[in-house]
Amino acid sequence: MDSNLFSRRRAERFAQLLDEANGGRRHHARSRSDDELAALVAVSRRLTADQPTVEVEAEFRTGLRAMLVATAEREGVGAAAKTEAATTSSGLRGSLLPAVTGRRARARGAILVGVAAGAVALSGISAASENALPGDALYGMKRSTERAQLALTSSDISRGQLFLDFARTRLDEAATVRGDRLGFGAVLDDMDADTRQGVRLLTTVAAERSDPAGLDAIDGFVTGQRQAVSGLLDRADHVEQDRTRRSLALLDAVGRRADGLRAAIACGLPAPVASDALGPAPVSCPAGR
Known part of the structure; x- marks a missing residue:
């Protein structure tokens, strides 16, 4: 996969689209990647609705956890909470922190959501449907997974x-x-x-x-x-x-x-x-x- 696969902007937009698909507040701004990410959103919704029985290998779980932890450290997820706790303990009010800090923390968290959702979708669903043939129940899932792969390839x-x-x-x-x-x-x-x-x-x-x-x-x-x-x-x-x-x-x-x-x-x-x-x-x- 390309180095900019999970770029911040694409991950944040993917998290917004997931939120909208689940009934959340609609965001008026549109992105050039919306059409590509729509396929991945469709896979996510099918995962929620159908939930095929797939055993995820322990090696994959370990690798995914390591990737998420590394991304969290690199993007500073959780740093805002630590800063606020330190500020409060020193006698300063947490309200002095700019409001944008919370938004940035949520945006960085959205990156992790995008990474996790993409990785799980392309592993679990692929394993369940890769041998599906036209007419099989999982064939539509197989094609959606292919479109998601294309959306994640820049x-x-x-x-x-x-x-x-x-x-x-x-x-x-x-x-x-x-x-x-x-x-x-x-x-x-x-x-x-x-x-x-x-x-x-x-x-x-x-x-x-x-x-x-x-x-x-x-x-x-x-x-x-x-x-x-x-x-x-x-x-x-x-x-x-x-x-x-x-x-x-x-x-x-x-x-x-x-x-x-x-x-x-x-x-x-x-x-x-x-x-x-x-x-x-x-x-x-x-x-x-």
């Missing part, structure tokens, strides 16, 4: 790789869908959508930074994914075969886009202006370059 490269991982997961699910044309097509639709979003993020970063590292991740994905998708062509249903070929065509387009961007970076072209569902659309290198 790097475009990491988010792009996550999308490609989800596309691989959708492929595994598609292989289990038998005799259900609509269900099979829906899973492949989700797989292709994850592929496009992941590729777009990685190609955009590669073009902006003139760094082909993200393209290497795309190449590896296309190689493995194409071979696995081709295995779906052995189905007897011609409708499912046709739908599978559309996903193969998308992977071919992704491969060509990565090759084109790699060539453009190699010959020193600036980042492409034109863009589509797969990200920047490179132009051919001039002759002689």
